[in-house]
Amino acid sequence: MTGRTVVVTGGTRGVGAGIARAFAQAGADVVTCARRPPETPVKGTEFIPLDLRDRDAVSAFFAALPRLDVLVNNAGGTPYRPLTDADAERHARVVELNLIAPLTASLAAHAHLRRAKGSIVMIGSVSGGRPSPGSAAYGAAKAGLDSLARSMAVEWAPDIRVNTLVVGMVRTELSHLHYGGADALAAVSRTVPLGRLADPADIGAAAVFLASDAAAYISGASLLVHGGGERPAFLDAATANKEK
DSSP states (O other): OTTOEEEEETTTSHHHHHHHHHHHHTTOEEEEEESSOOSSOOTTEEEEEOOTTOHHHHHHHHHTOSOOSEEEEOOOOOOOOOGGGSOHHHHHHHHIIIIIHHHHHHHHHHHHHHHHTOEEEEEEEGGGGSOOTTOHHHHHHHHHHHHHHHHHHHHTTTTOEEEEEEEOOBOOTTHHHHHOSHHHHHHHHTTSTTSSOBOHHHHHHHHHHHHSGGGTTOOSOEEEESTTOOOOHHHHHOOTTTTO
């Protein structure tokens, strides 16, 4: 990735920091953006403050870049919130951050990426392909993001490739908020066929691959990065074939 400029939204911690670090290690010039600066700067990256829900600020941010080869739409997330615990406006803000903001950034980056014959990597989630109780608006937004990426890949071809990383459970500094303490994390890890949660570096490596020349004929794809998925619950509940 030497000589290429990469923007990673939300690239200051967790998965985003892992992605930014992977591109920097691959030789790219990496710019990260988020509302707040990182507590621990990611080595080899430049940080610029940006609220991705401010469309004018997003347009100005991308217009000021001298060039852009890769956009990684990583910023997003949600707290645990059952549907009836909040009004529709609160849920709509989750959709705005996880779906509308990536669209806004992609549109603002389009001219740069078209000139560079560049690439967009959407950071999706397994929540977009299965029920997501407690984070329904987030799951719906991630399902929409995957659909958006596939349509974008057709509309913007052949100049810009667009792909999605469908990310499973990742161990980050905030994992305890989703899964609990050490014992809970170990128990959750055992539900993954590969026996562990992903590390942010795993997601970063996959993002670099999709943005690289090694993936030059891959566009409109959804790459599952989830350690084999989740063991079906019925297998543990069933009493037949236990000896196997």
